Amino acid sequence: MVRINWTFQAKDYLKAIADYISKDSKRYGKLQVTRLKNRTRVLKNQPHIGKVVPEINRENIRELIEGSYRIIYKIVEDNQIDILTIHHSARDLRRRKVK
Secondary structure (H helix, E strand, O other): OOOEEEEEOOOOOOOOHHHHOOOOHHHHHHHHHHHHHHHHHHHHHHOOOEOOOOOOOOOOOOOOOOOOOEEEEEEOOOOOEEEEEEEOOOOHHOOOOOO
């Protein structure tokens, strides 16, 4: 089974998403964070399920979609995945540094 590691950048963006949505509804802010976290669970057994991120075009950098968000992750090793960032699909990913 694969270990999923959330990077500091990904955690920061997850918090920013929750804070932004919570301005209108704390309930929906928490719900969106839960949905994003739950979406990554599939990676434990199927790390290659996401598609390659077109803007980066590296086989080990992939993404899952959850609603309007792109969950961008890196396959570090056979047993480790790093969640690099959570990105709103309406924004230009090329303007963001994904590490």
